Structures are given as structure tokens and as C-alpha cells.
Amino acid sequence: MLILGAGINGAAVARELALNRVSVCLVETADVASGTTAYSSRLIHGGLRYLEYRELDLVRESLTERTRLLRLAPQFVRPLRMYIPSAGRWGGMWRVLRNFLGRGDVSAATRPAAPRGALLVRIGLWLYDRYARDPSLPRHTSHRVGQPGTIAVDPRRYRWLSAYYDAQVMYPERLTLAMLEDARRSSHEHGIAFDVLTYHRTELRGEQVEVFDQRGGSEPVLTFQPAAIINATGAWVDETLRRLHVDSRRLIGGIKGSHLLTHSAKLRAALGGDALYVEAPDGRPVFMLPLGDAVLIGTTDIAYEADPAEAVASDEEIDYLIETAGRVLPQAKLNRDDISLHYCGVRPLPHTGGAKRPGAITRRHWLDRNENCPIPLFSVIGGKITTARSLAEETAATVLDAIGRPVRGNTREQVFAGGEDYPASEVEVRRVCEQLATTTGFDLEQVERVWQLLGTRSRNVLAELSAGDRRCIADTVLPCSLARWMIRHEWARTLGDLVERRLMLLYDQRLKTIGLRQLAEVLVEAGALRSEEVEAELAAYQRRLKEHFGRELTS
Numbered sequence: 001m002l003i004l005g006a007g008i009n010g011a012a013v014a015r016e017l018a019l020n021r022v023s024v025c026l027v028e029t030a031d032v033a034s035g036t037t038a039y040s041s042r043l044i045h046g047g048l049r050y051l052e053y054r055e056l057d058l059v060r061e062s063l064t065e066r067t068r069l070l071r072l073a074p075q076f077v078r079p080l081r082m083y084i085p086s087a088g089r090w091g092g093m094w095r096v097l098r099n100f101l102g103r104g105d106v107s108a109a110t111r112p113a114a115p116r117g118a119l120l121v122r123i124g125l126w127l128y129d130r131y132a133r134d135p136s137l138p139r140h141t142s143h144r145v146g147q148p149g150t151i152a153v154d155p156r157r158y159r160w161l162s163a164y165y166d167a168q169v170m171y172p173e174r175l176t177l178a179m180l181e182d183a184r185r186s187s188h189e190h191g192i193a194f195d196v197l198t199y200h201r202t203e204l205r206g207e208q209v210e211v212f213d214q215r216g217g218s219e220p221v222l223t224f225q226p227a228a229i230i231n232a233t234g235a236w237v238d239e240t241l242r243r244l245h246v247d248s249r250r251l252i253g254g255i256k257g258s259h260l261l262t263h264s265a266k267l268r269a270a271l272g273g274d275a276l277y278v279e280a281p282d283g284r285p286v287f288m289l290p291l292g293d294a295v296l297i298g299t300t301d302i303a304y305e306a307d308p309a310e311a312v313a314s315d316e317e318i319d320y321l322i323e324t325a326g327r328v329l330p331q332a333k334l335n336r337d338d339i340s341l342h343y344c345g346v347r348p349l350p351h352t353g354g355a356k357r358p359g360a361i362t363r364r365h366w367l368d369r370n371e372n373c374p375i376p377l378f379s380v381i382g383g384k385i386t387t388a389r390s391l392a393e394e395t396a397a398t399v400l401d402a403i404g405r406p407v408r409g410n411t412r413e414q415v416f417a418g419g420e421d422y423p424a425s426e427v428e429v430r431r432v433c434e435q436l437a438t439t440t441g442f443d444l445e446q447v448e449r450v451w452q453l454l455g456t457r458s459r460n461v462l463a464e465l466s467a468g469d470r471r472c473i474a475d476t477v478l479p480c481s482l483a484r485w486m487i488r489h490e491w492a493r494t495l496g497d498l499v500e501r502r503l504m505l506l507y508d509q510r511l512k513t514i515g516l517r518q519l520a521e522v523l524v525e526a527g528a529l530r531s532e533e534v535e536a537e538l539a540a541y542q543r544r545l546k547e548h549f550g551r552e553l554t555s
């Protein structure tokens with residue numbers, strides 16, 4: 001089977017197929033999880049808002065997957081308490097009714113929006129609790145603004161607070177890599193092939209597929225005839241079909257969404273480890289989410305037609321998010337100087353030809369079978385981080401059926417790599433990390449940081465690394481040897497791969513230019529970069545950090 005695209009959906013499909021003893025070749029034009037998967041709000045959620053659009057099945061499916069991810073991927077997915085502030089009790093009824101009846105069309109966006117009142121929020125949360133049926137998470141509660149133990153939102157603007165639980169995945173990039181590790185293990189166990197080719201492109205010649213290394217060579221590195229092709233290229237689905245020279249109607253209508261990351265201590269303190277789900281003046285939902293020692297604020301919803309890889313948060317989006325945060329928590333006095341970085345991703349939503357407001361377009365997923373290709377070809381439309389596993393299960397069943405192969409199993413109970421033998425509580429995690437620090441000789445802070453990236457796999461990886469060079473990437477707590485390990489085991493080939501999607505240093509304020517240079521040297525040692533290319537690579541990568549994320553490294 002050929003899978004195109006190593007975002008969360010492509011990786012989840014690879015995992016599901018490998019478990020079904022199907023050999024997989026996964027081809028990615030850039031890096032694993034370098035598309036939309038890296039730029040989400042990082043919530044594992046049922047999607048409270050979808051209730052308003054009558055997407056009841058989607059909410060139910062998402063909540064089931066949330067429960068499953070909390071259990072099977074505890075190293076990455078954690079419960080998160082969310083607060084929704086409301087100004088009044090009754091507001092928003094008509095708007096919600098209109099949306100529920102499917103009348104929330106484009107023209108509705110031009111009318112002023114009445115904020116949703118506390119009563120409406122409570123009805124939604126009551127339904128949400130009923131659908132979730134998750135005994136591991138507390139049910140929703142209601143509070144008056146100012147009640148001790150709740151978030152101190154602006155009392156001049158809000159009177160009520162509703163609290164409920166969802167979940168958060170700090171690094172969807174690492175969850176994607178864990179899925180690929182699972183696929184690798186299953187393939188190994190069943191003695192079948194599993195290849196991940198990043199920075200490669202595919203051409204279709206009749207029933208043959210040719211795979212080329214994007215970094216050079218006019219000859220294909222691989223030629224084969226797949227039983228089927230799964231186009232899991234997200235916001236690039238139409239472009240991928242065009243490049244394969246396969247006729248298709250337009251499938252995707254990209255909607256971009258931006259986030260800010262701030263290390264503002266005042267904002268962090270105001271949230272106190274909980275999250276806020278607020279309504280912006282235009283009625284859009286905006287999240288303020290704790291993320292490690294920072295706060296993530298997002299998002300926007302803007303139709304987007306250009307290359308998704310080029311999407312960047314605009315000044316207007318940044319101002320909109322800062323202003324929305326300021327309306328709710330004015331005491332944090334958030335301003336532009338507080339912003340550590342921003343990012344922007346394009347949602348791979350179904351094409352509606354502009355008939356619907358971005359917020360009203362369904363977040364459901366489905367498969368489109370293309371009849372114009374000599375090989376069975378399926379494209380994935382839509383999908384969320386939350387539902388990647390269930391999407392993969394459905395995809396595998398459909399594709400296996402199309403090629404006359406049986407479904408042998410599914411991943412409903414498969415623990416994600418690094419979640420095996422997971423300690424039962426945070427206290428236990430700390431105890432295990434302390435033990436690991438003693439046995440491997442790494443500092444506790446180092447062990448805990450590696451644990452965030454690898455979960456229980458840290459045991460073997462740190463034991464392996466403890467025998468060698470213990471130097472850290474300058475000013476950070478991560479050992480350089482971990483970067484070497486990630487190049488060997490996790491397909492990392494560039495500075496961006498290491499910083500943004502393996503070591504997650506993009507979000508670490510301690511990363512400096514000297515650390516970046518050390519990583520470039522590690523890439524040289526590994527043969528992924530030539531020494532004469534180092535200066536140009538460093539300059540190009542710092543340019544990307546500035547232009548793409550608004551982040552400037554100090555020396």
C-alpha cells in the first residue's frame with residue numbers, strides 16, 4: 001500500500017495497516033508531521049462547538065477517541081480543565097438555533113453576534129457529559145465569576161463561569177512519531193515491509209509508482225506497483241492529485257488558523273494551569289491553553305488558497321488574538337512584546353465553494369474514491385488530531401475491502417509507543433524519573449524532559465545514551481546524543497526536523513544560536529549535512545524561524 005503524507009492521518013493509517021499485516025510505503029514530500037499536524041490547538045476534544053451544528057455523531061466519535069487516547073497514550077494526552085465565561089444567562093439562543101437548523105450561512109457572518117449565555121453553555125455541557133460517558137473525567141460545574149478556585153476573568157464583562165474537562169496533547173508531532181514507531185514494530189513482528197521516505201516525491205506511470213529523492217537524483221529510488229494509494233496529504237490533497245495527473249473534482253477548501261505562544265508570567269498565573277474557551281467579539285471561539293511554561297492562544301478561521309506550507313499568521317490575526325485575550329484577562333496586560341512566537345496551519349476541510357462560513361464547515365472526515373486512476377486511489381478529506389485513529393480504522397476497512405483483503409484487527413486497544421507500563425499517577429511518573437536519573441546518571445530535569453518526548457521509551461533510550469557523550473545542546477537540558485538518536489531512529493534530516501518536530505525546541509525559550517550550531521554539527525556527523533553547507537543552513541533556518549514563527553534566537 002502506498003500512503004502519501006506523513007501527517008497524523010497518514011501515520012495513523014500506516015499504523016492501522018501494519019497491524020493488519022499490510023506492507024506500507026509512506027512517502028512524504030517534507031518531514032513527518034510538518035503540515036497542519038504541527039499547527040493545531042493541540043486539543044483532544046469532543047468539539048463542544050460542533051453540537052451547535054448538529055454534528056452529534058462527530059462529537060460522540062471524538063469523545064470516544066478522547067477517552068481512548070487518555071488511556072492508550074497517557075504519555076502525551078492529559079486531561080485539561082476548561083472554563084467558559086458568559087456575560088448573561090439567555091444570550092445566543094436564536095443564533096444557536098439557526099446554526100442547529102443549518103441556517104448559519106455566509107450572510108449570518110455579517111450580522112452582529114449575540115454572545116452565548118450561561119444557560120446555553122450549560123445545556124451544551126450537559127449533552128457533552130452525556131455523550132462522553134467518561135468516568136475518568138469530572139462532570140461540568142457552574143460558578144459565579146470571582147468564586148475562589150476559578151479563573152479570575154474580568155468581572156466587569158462576565159458574570160458566570162462554566163467548567164468542564166477536555167484533553168490536550170502537548171506535542172501532536174511526537175504522537176505522530178509514536179504511531180510510526182508502532183507501525184514499524186507491527187511490521188517487524190509480522191515480517192512485512194515498512195518504509196518511511198521523507199523529502200521524497202511520487203510519480204505515477206500507468207500502474208507503477210516511482211519514488212524520487214527530492215534532494216537530487218533523476219533516477220527513482222523505488223519503483224513498485226501498490227495495491228492501492230491513500231492520499232493523506234491534508235490541505236495538499238488536490239495538489240497531490242494534480243501532480244499525479246489524476247482527474248478529480250476539487251475536494252479541499254483550506255481554512256487557515258493562527259496561534260500565538262506567550263511566556264507571559266502574568267497570563268500563566270491568571271490561568272493557573274487551566275484553560276479558557278472564550279467567545280471573541282465576532283462570535284468565534286478562541287482558546288487560551290497552558291502549554292508547558294507558556295500559554296497558547298488561538299485560533300482564527302480564514303479561507304486560504306495559496307500553498308499551505310507558506311501560511312503565516314498575519315498582523316491582523318495576531319492583534320485579534322491579543323485583543324480577545326485582553327478582554328477576558330485584562331490584568332495580564334498582554335501585548336505584542338509578550339509574544340514568543342506564532343504559527344499558522346491550514347485545515348483540510350471539504351470544499352464548499354464559499355457556501356458556508358469557515359466556522360460552519362463540517363469537521364467530519366471521509367474518504368473519496370477516485371475512479372480515474374488505474375490503481376485504487378482514496379483521498380482523505382477532513383479529520384482532526386483527535387479522530388486520526390478512528391479515521392484510520394475506517395480507511396483501512398474501506399481500502400482492504402476494495403482490494404479484497406480481510407480486516408484482521410484494529411488499533412482500538414493498542415497502546416501508543418511510549419505508553420506501555422505507564423505509571424498510574426503523576427507522582428509515580430516522578431518517582432520513575434528519579435530512579436531513571438539515578439540509574440542513567442542524567443539530571444532529573446533532563447530525564448523529565450526526555451520523558452515528555454518519549455514516555456516510557458525513555459528507559460531504553462536514556463540507558464543507551466548514558467554510555468556515550470553527555471553534553472547538552474547549549475542552554476537546554478537535552479543531550480546532543482538524543483539528536484543523534486533521533487536522526488538514526490526517527491527520520492530526522494534537517495535542522496527544522498530536529499528543532500520543530502523531534503526535540504520540540506521551537507517552544508523552548510532557552511534555544512540559542514549556539515545550540516542551533518551544535519545541532520548542525522550533529523547533522524554533519526550523521527552525514528545529513530555537508531560541513532561546507534553549515535553556514536548557509538544556519539542562516540536559512542534562522543530566516544525561517546523569523547519569517548514563519550516570528551522567533552529570533554539570541555546568540
Ligand SMILES: Cc1cc2nc3c(=O)[nH]c(=O)nc-3n(C[C@H](O)[C@H](O)[C@H](O)COP(=O)(O)OP(=O)(O)OC[C@H]3O[C@@H](n4cnc5c(N)ncnc54)[C@H](O)[C@@H]3O)c2cc1C
Pocket residue numbers: 004005006007008009010027028029030031032033034035036037038039040041042043044045201202232233234235236239240243255256257258299300345346347348380382383384385386387
Ligand atoms: C488552526 C488549527 C487548529 C486545529 N486544532 C485542532 C485541535 O485542537 N484538535 C484536533 O483534533 N484537530 C485540530 N485541528 C485539525 C488537525 O490539526 C488537522 O485536521 C490534522 O492535523 C490534519 O492532519 P493530516 O495528516 O490530514 O494533514 P497534515 O498534517 O497537513 O499532513 C499532510 C502531509 O502531506 C504532506 N504532503 C503534501 N503533499 C504531498 C505529496 N504530494 N506527497 C507526499 N506527501 C505530501 C505534507 O507535507 C504534510 O506533511 C486544527 C487545525 C488547525 C489548522
